[in-house]
Amino acid sequence: MIQASVPFILFDDTCEQALSYYVELFNAEVLEKMTFEDVGYTEDSRRSHCIANATFKLGNQLFYAGDVVEKNDLQPVSSKGRISFWLELDSYDVITTLENQLIQTGSTSLVGLHKTFWESHYAKLQDKFGVIWELNAQ
Template structure:
């Protein structure tokens, strides 16, 4: 039986920057972070500080993140993939500020904040690392 579903975000040698960005933008809490050097991956010493695995929290939700072990792994992956992360927020003010902060720091608005047919306010943003975030607040 499946006990949990935890997304793993894969980066191309910029996981450390992405984690710092998520702390700044989402007030994420970094729970654990290990570099390639920490876990004994020493095939490419120039990449010792790349993130092998990390765990962070957004609200009550866990996410894993790390850099691809093989640099070419992400070349065939589209940055605008079929996966996005839906975040339920507490207020219209919170969603507006979050959307603004994302866009002002290099993210791209895919769907601008608007009132929806499902009686919410919603926005969709692709962050500067290629991760798509769907922001929603129930009215």
């Protein structure tokens, strides 16, 4: 039986920067972070600073993150996300502020902020690390 589902976001040696970005942008809380060096990964000493595993929290949702272990990993990181993360926000003001911050820090607007048929304000953006964020405020 499945006990929980936690998204794991893979990065291409940019996990540390992404975590800092999410802390600043989303007020995320990094709960744990271990580098390749911390976990004894020794195959490429130039990458010892890369993140092997991190846990961070957005609201009540946990996320895992890390840099791919091998460059030819079977789960390659793509600049075109195949998954997106839906953030349910408090208000129109919050979604407007967050959309502006994302764009000002290098994100690409995929769907501009607009009023939807489900009576929400909604925007969809891809951040500078290739992760897609869907912002919704009822």
